[in-house]
Amino acid sequence: MARTLLDKVWEAHTVRVLPSGQTQLLIGLHLIHEVTTPQAFQMLKDAKLPVRMPERTVGTLDHIIPTTDQTRPYADPLAEEMAVHMYRNTREFGLPLLDMATGRQGIVHVIGPELGLSQPGMTIACGDSHTSTHGAVGAIAFGIGTTQVRDVLATQCLAMTKPRLRQVRVEGALARGVYAKDVILTIINHLGVKGGVGYAYEYAGPVIERMSMEERLTVCNMSIEGGARFGYVNPDRTTFDYLRGRPHAPQGAAFDRAVQWWTSVATEPGAAFDDVARIDGSAIEPVVTWGINPGMSVGITQTIPSPEAQPEPERPTFREALAHMGFQAGQPIKGARIDVAFVGSCTNGRLSDLRLAAEVARKGKVAKHVRALIVPGSQQVAKAAEAEGLHEIFQQAGFQWRKAGCSMCLGMNDDKLQGREMSASSSNRNFIGRQGSPTGRTLLMSPAMVAAAAVTGAVADVREILG
Amino acid sequence: MSTADMQRRQVTGRGIPLPGNDIDTDRIIPARFLKEVTFESMGEHVFEDARTQNPEHPFNQAAYQGASVLVVGQNFGCGSSREHAPQALMRWGIRAIVGGSFGEIFFGNCTMLGIPCLTASQADLEWLQKAVAREPRTPVTVDVDKQEVRFGDRTIQAAIPDGPRHQLVGGTWDSTAVLLEAGAAIESTARRLPYVVGF
Secondary structure, three states: OOOOHHHHHHHHOEEEEOOOOOEEEEOOEEEEOOOOOHHHHHHHHHOOOOOOOHHHEEEEOOOOOOOOOOOOOOOOHHHHHHHHHHHHHHHHOOOOEEOHHHOOOEOHHHHHHHOOOOOOOOEEEEOOHHHHHHHHHOOEEEEOOHHHHHHHHHHOEEEEOOOEEEEEEEEOOOOOOOOHHHHHHHHHHHHOOOOOOOEEEEEEOHHHHHOOHHHHHHHHHHHHHHOOOEEEEOOOHHHHHHHOOOOOOOOOHHHHHHHHHHHHOOOOOOOOOOEEEEEEHHHOOOEEEOOOOOOOEEEOOOEOOOHHHOOHHHHHHHHHHHHHHOOOOOOEOOOOEOOEEEEOHHHHOOHHHHHHHHHHHOOOOOOOOOEEEEOOOEHHHHHHHHHOOHHHHHHHHOOEEOOOOOHHHOOOOOOOOOOOOEEEEOOOOOOOOOOOOOOOEEEEOOHHHHHHHHHHOEOOOHHHHHO | OOHHHHOOOEEEEEEEEOOOOOOEHHHHOOHHHHOOOOOOOHHHHOOHHHHHHOOOOHHHOHHHOOOOEEEOOOOEOEOOOOOHHHHHHHHHOOOEEEEOOEOHHHHHHHHHOOOOEEEOOHHHHHHHHHHHHHOOOOEEEEEOOOOEEEEOOEEEEOEOOHHHHHHHHHOOOOOHHHHHOOOOHHHHHHHOOHHHHOO
């Protein structure tokens, strides 16, 4: 019987079936960062356990680090304490730490693929929900909590239940000005923010097949926003071309042997899925969220929906969203005034994202009332962007060019919304309070749309700016 | 703790209703409170912003202080993987949660802490939330083993997947020891993977 990537990778990593009926699943790559690990290391110390496979563990610093002055000690004593713990724990347990001095630091979900650490056929876990990102290379990659981080450190395994599998097919072709972010926001809008609970998503169809690896990373990144703990794209030529020559990818003849194995883990023709969902990619227009979860979105030419048009159980959330955002049902999303523009995050902080934003930044200046930040996803992204002169384009247009980190996606450093500020953001969550102000407001959109909003001073249609 | 101490066959305590769908982990514990190297202070900050903005928030109400069974809506705990969220709820006093559905990472984190999360129908949840609000001193029993929730003289059906149910009922939810029992099978599984041994 034809098998799926999920079937094959799950089976290859099964250590045993546990008495509970769950799978004891081996984790091939454990990525760690400063925010969700200190308690796990303490639990390990309390239990006097070593790290089971230190060579399969890689750390970095991303959530709390400042994007302006990165001189230690950090100005924020709480951030400094977290960094101190990360250095101390990785040193004591003999784990590699990709810090600023290595030139390879960055958001954990940007550096994994970028360094070739994340590869097809792997199981990848990290104490961060956006670990689903790494599924773009054909891996089974999911977020875990801190006690599970402890389990992976101590045993290299997790007790897991295999999810059902839904293939999400994006048919047709994307129009100009429509990007991977618009595709995943559309998928979440169609299938719902809890539509993926109990499922993994296999993204397929002509639109996904034609996407670059960086676009696929954007799609898989937000699987969790649709309720799916992980999502993946089958490895293909795009995957192999992306990985070739990356520092941690196999080199030379070993690379060719790797391609054989990577090819063998892909879903076979005729494999059965528990469910198949189809999205018409040709019908997607630039998407903007208007509410307080990533499923509450509309196309740029559409108006904000009415709670009364929703099924009864959804109406209170819709009313709460309108009240928090200060919007009226029936109002066009286009023209909503913004205060802040943020391009960055594990969703859209890669070189191709910055290029798209720069293409728009070339055509205008940041509106006077708007504070605009460009935060590269990693030191390597920053370096590559600077080599192309993107930083100068941004600076000349009035954007701030920052250092790599998670930044205003979740506001754990100084990059926060103030009060009720409205943010056009290329990040992944528009939850109340997400960007650092309890009353702050977030509109999610593609990096090109963020740049368009920055230069317009309000939500705009990037297609009109690109001409 | 012995295995017997860790068994979560059933949890009984006063209830606290928290209506609304899609309550995310940022709402449960805002990110600025994650800059801590321990979980100790989390209980003080549970729903901090929501409670500040809404003095009537259930977690502020005197009637629900000391409650241990949280009754929520759909997709509770969606979003971030932060274990700080269930840690904050647990340290406030929550021992079991009944809802329509749960964010999967949140659900897994709760299981790892021995907090059962059971799902029930929308109609039963609405009834239970109203019943608890009417009689906040009446205990709610979450029966993990029988997959039901009892309040007063009424019993509603509730569900929890087999794996976590066995872990909770059997007292094996603190899984490190269970996983370590696999011994050398862990390494032998790794050695079968070409990316581990080298292509």
